Every structure is written in structure tokens, then in C-alpha cells.
Amino acid sequence: MPKLWNETIASHRHTVHEAILTATAELVSEHGLLSVTMSQIAERSGIGRATLYKYFPDIEAILRAWHERQIACHLHQLGELRERGGPPGERLQVMLEAYARISSGRFSHDHAVLELAAVLHTGAHVVEAEQQVHDLFKELLTEVAEVGGLRDDVAPDELATYCLHALSAARSLHSESAVRRLVMVTIAGLRPAR
Amino acid sequence: MPKLWNETIASHRHTVHEAILTATAELVSEHGLLSVTMSQIAERSGIGRATLYKYFPDIEAILRAWHERQIACHLHQLGELRERGGPPGERLQVMLEAYARISSGRFSHDHAVLELAAVLHTGAHVVEAEQQVHDLFKELLTEVAEVGGLRDDVAPDELATYCLHALSAARSLHSESAVRRLVMVTIAGLRPAR
Numbered sequence: 001m002p003k004l005w006n007e008t009i010a011s012h013r014h015t016v017h018e019a020i021l022t023a024t025a026e027l028v029s030e031h032g033l034l035s036v037t038m039s040q041i042a043e044r045s046g047i048g049r050a051t052l053y054k055y056f057p058d059i060e061a062i063l064r065a066w067h068e069r070q071i072a073c074h075l076h077q078l079g080e081l082r083e084r085g086g087p088p089g090e091r092l093q094v095m096l097e098a099y100a101r102i103s104s105g106r107f108s109h110d111h112a113v114l115e116l117a118a119v120l121h122t123g124a125h126v127v128e129a130e131q132q133v134h135d136l137f138k139e140l141l142t143e144v145a146e147v148g149g150l151r152d153d154v155a156p157d158e159l160a161t162y163c164l165h166a167l168s169a170a171r172s173l174h175s176e177s178a179v180r181r182l183v184m185v186t187i188a189g190l191r192p193a194r
Numbered sequence: 195m196p197k198l199w200n201e202t203i204a205s206h207r208h209t210v211h212e213a214i215l216t217a218t219a220e221l222v223s224e225h226g227l228l229s230v231t232m233s234q235i236a237e238r239s240g241i242g243r244a245t246l247y248k249y250f251p252d253i254e255a256i257l258r259a260w261h262e263r264q265i266a267c268h269l270h271q272l273g274e275l276r277e278r279g280g281p282p283g284e285r286l287q288v289m290l291e292a293y294a295r296i297s298s299g300r301f302s303h304d305h306a307v308l309e310l311a312a313v314l315h316t317g318a319h320v321v322e323a324e325q326q327v328h329d330l331f332k333e334l335l336t337e338v339a340e341v342g343g344l345r346d347d348v349a350p351d352e353l354a355t356y357c358l359h360a361l362s363a364a365r366s367l368h369s370e371s372a373v374r375r376l377v378m379v380t381i382a383g384l385r386p387a388r
Contacts, residue, residue: 151382154375161363162379169359173352181348185356188345189383 013055019045020055021066028063071129074102082136088143092190095140096163096183099133104170104179134160141190151192159190207249213239214249215260222257265323268296276330282337286384289334290357290377293327298364298373328354335384345386353384 023044027036036059042052056062081095141156141163150159166186170179217238221230230253236246250256275289335350335357344353360380364373 151379154379158367158372158375159379161366162360162376165363165366166356166360166380166383168362169355172355172359178352181352182356185345185348185353185383186360187383188385188387189360189379189381191382193382 016045016047016051017055017065020047020052020062021069024059024062025066068125071125075129075132077102078133078136082140088140088147089149092140092144092149093183093187095137096167096186097180099137099164100167100170100179100183103168104173130164134164137163144190148192150190153193162186162189210239210241210245211249211259214241214246214256215263218253218256219260262319265319269323269326271296272327272330276334282334282341283343286334286338286343287377287381289331290361290380291374293331293358294361294364294373294377297362298367324358328358331357338384342386344384347387356380356383 020041024036024041027040027044031040038052038059039049041059041062042049045052056065078095078098081091081098084091084094137160138156141150141159144150145152145156150156154162163186166189167182169182173179173182214235218230218235221234221238225234232246232253233243235253235256236243239246250259272289272292275285275292278285278288331354332350335344335353338344339346339350344350348356357380360383361376363376367373367376
């Protein structure tokens with residue numbers, strides 16, 4: 001049964017891979033970005049150092065994989081909200097709030113992890129993810145326009161760009177309620193002209 | 195007359211300093227960021243290489259000084275608009291348009307210079323300048339609130355943060371008219387609730 005055997009190996013590798021990323025994020029959050037070592041990561045993941053090096057050549061590679069996983073997770077969240085039923089206007093509000101919370105970094109509650117994300121927040125995978133988020137919002141805004149809930153003097157494409165930048169202000173805000181107010185102000189900019 | 199003599203020297207040094215920055219910006223724009231040399235900069239500035247090194251240790255130091263000059267120039271522009279007379283609502287529109295144009299980089303018409311600004315757009319002088327721009331907008335929004343032209347359910351401080359982030363979308367837009375639409379949408383978010 002070579003196929004099953006291969007599947008078992010793949011699944012095991014996936015489990016170890018995930019354990020390494022989680023252990024690294026925990027260690028960064030406990031000790032800061034610069035004091036984490038490959039030995040600590042191996043120990044926390046429950047594997048030997050030699051095994052760890054079979055998965056990742058260095059800490060930077062682990063951090064990058066962790067960051068890619070975070071971004072994929074956020075995209076998945078937004079994509080799921082996009083697919084939900086209900087009136088487009090309500091779905092838009094829910095998605096804008098989810099994106100603002102992601103931008104605020106409040107999901108991580110952690111300075112070291114935020115700092116890390118800022119350092120890593122460059123590169124092709126980020127550009128591609130931003131494009132995907134933009135497209136999600138553009139599609140949803142187009143639906144809202146079809147039911148008359150959107151201003152009609154600016155294209156959904158440009159309004160999506162406006163939304164994503166306006167909501168990036170969540171990073172500078174210091175409370176959940178300020179983030180909710182930001183979403184409310186951003187939505188006010190999208191409404192049909194009086 | 196030692197005082198006059200000192201003034202002459204200071205003024206001469208200032209002129210040379212400015213000539214070096216301008217020459218460097220021109221060369222970066224002509225040849226790209228990575229192919230500019232200290233010799234070319236000296237030649238274009240009309241000074242010797244040895245003299246150039248008395249002003250700046252390397253190209254990075256020149257580029258950083260050039261970037262600081264750009265930022266100071268933008269702050270000065272915004273500060274002047276802030277001081278102008280007229281109804282606060284109109285001044286707000288003018289300042290938001292000016293800031294959007296600055297953010298769009300359309301004043302420079304030049305990919306290499308924009309790329310350069312992106313590379314340099316970190317560091318204490320940038321953080322301080324952003325705080326100053328935020329304060330300019332916060333003050334003006336407070337004035338607009340006093341004449342009843344602003345929504346009263348969100349503080350001017352938070353609305354200033356919203357404006358600056360929303361207008362940073364100008365960087366992703368591809369025409370002057372798109373930038374004007376962005377300003378219109380951003381202002382719609384600021385209006386008193388219906």
C-alpha cells in the first residue's frame with residue numbers, strides 16, 4: 001500500500017511543520033524576536049535539532065513560513081465571510097469589520113508578534129494576498145451597487161482601494177470601539193450621494 | 195567683519211548642499227537608484243570629489259538628506275494651506291487634495307524617485323513628520339466641527355487618522371481624476387450623520 005504510506009508521511013510532515021511554526025510564534029511572543037534559537041524551537045516542537053534543520057534552514061525561513069500561514073488564514077476568514085448569505089450591505093459591514101480587526105493586529109495581542117509581522121510584511125506573497133483581498137472587496141461592493149446601496153459616481157474598484165487604505169488606520173487606533181467607529185466612517189464614504 | 199564672513203560661508207555651504215541634493219535627485223531619476231556614483235554627483239554639482247566628501251560621507255547620506263528636504267517641503271506646503279483664510283470646510287477640501295497629491299507621488303513623475311522614497315520612508319524624521327501632518331488635520335477638523343460641518347459622533351483626532359490613511363490610497367490610483375474622486379469619498383465619510 002505505497003499510496004497510503006505516502007499519505008501518512010505527508011500528514012506527519014504537515015503536523016511537524018505546523019508544530020514548528022506554532023512553537024516559534026510562542027517563543028517569539030515570550031522572549032522577543034531576536035533571542036529565539038533553533039535549539040529552543042526544536043525543544044518546544046518536541047523534535048530533535050537535526051530534524052528541525054530538515055524542515056527549515058534557519059529562523060528567518062521559519063518566521064517567513066509562519067507569516068505566510070497567518071496571511072493565508074486571514075484570507076480564508078475573509079473569503080468565508082464573502083461567501084455567506086444575507087443582504088450584500090450587511091455582508092459588507094461584517095467584512096469591513098473583520099478586515100479592520102485584522103489590520104489592527106488586535107487578534108494577536110502581542111507586541112513582538114506585531115513587530116515581526118511588520119519586518120516580514122514585504123515580498124511577493126504579501127503583494128499577492130493584498131490583491132486577493134482587494135478583489136474580494138471589489139466583488140462584494142459590486143453586489144452592494146446592484147441593490148442600490150453604493151454611491152454610483154465612483155467605480156467599485158476604486159472604492160475597494162479606498163476601503164482597504166482607510167481601514168489600515170485601525171493599526172493606529174487604541175480600542176475596539178475606535179475600530180468600530182472607523183468602520184462606520186469608512187462606510188459613510190461609500191453611501192449613495194445625498 | 196568676522197560675522198559677515200561667517201554668514202557668507204554659511205550661505206555658500208547651504209548653496210552647495212542644495213546643489214548636491216538636486217544633482218543627486220536628477221541623477222537617480224536619469225540612471226536609477228543603484229547606478230549613481232559619488233563622482234557623477236560631484237561633477238553634476240560643479241564641485242570636486244574631495245569637496246563632496248566634506249559634505250556627505252556616502253550616497254545614502256545624500257539620499258537621506260534629499261528625502262528629509264522633500265518631507266520638510268511637503269510639511270511647509272500643508273502648513274501654508276492650513277494658515278489661509280476662508281471657510282474651514284473649503285480649507286479642509288484644499289488640504290485633503292494637497293495631501294492626496296503628495297501621497298500619490300504625482301508631483302515627482304518619476305518611478306526611480308518614488309522607489310527611492312519608499313526605501314527611505316522609515317526613520318525618526320518620517321514618524322515625526324507624520325505626527326505633524328496628523329496634528330495639522332486634527333486642528334483643521336476641529337475648526338470644521340465648530341461650524342457644524344463635521345460628524346459629531348467621532349472625535350477630530352480619530353477622523354484625522356481616518357483621512358490620512360484613506361488618502362494614502364492615492365499611491366495606488368492611476369489618474370488625477372481618480373485622486374479627486376478619492377478625496378470626495380473621504381470627505382463624504384466626515385460629514386454629519388444623516
